[in-house]
Amino acid sequence: MSRTSTIYVLHFDPPYSVRIGGTDRQKTAGHYVGSTAGDPVARMQEHCRGEGSPLVRAAVLQGCTVALVATMPGDKQAERRIKRSHHRERWCPRCTAEPLTAPPKVRP
């Protein structure tokens, strides 16, 4: 049984962008999805201090504003299902008029 936790969505404004080494192509990230058993606001503040995801730390260093835009109940497995969807903007109320409010269902 998994512990009760909260999935949170961080939105980067502007999106974090980095050149792919030795090419003219850019890799961009507009969102970070994580989960915590504690307070998602406190967790976001940890990320912004560089005590979390390397992606969020890099976005902050690049000057992106990081906003906590959505939370929903869910565990690590549900967090992974959102990450695997490759469409994190679907859960972001700033990027989507009718954002999803729950993780994708487990496929049978």
Ligand SMILES: [Zn+2]
């Ligand atoms: Zn967004």
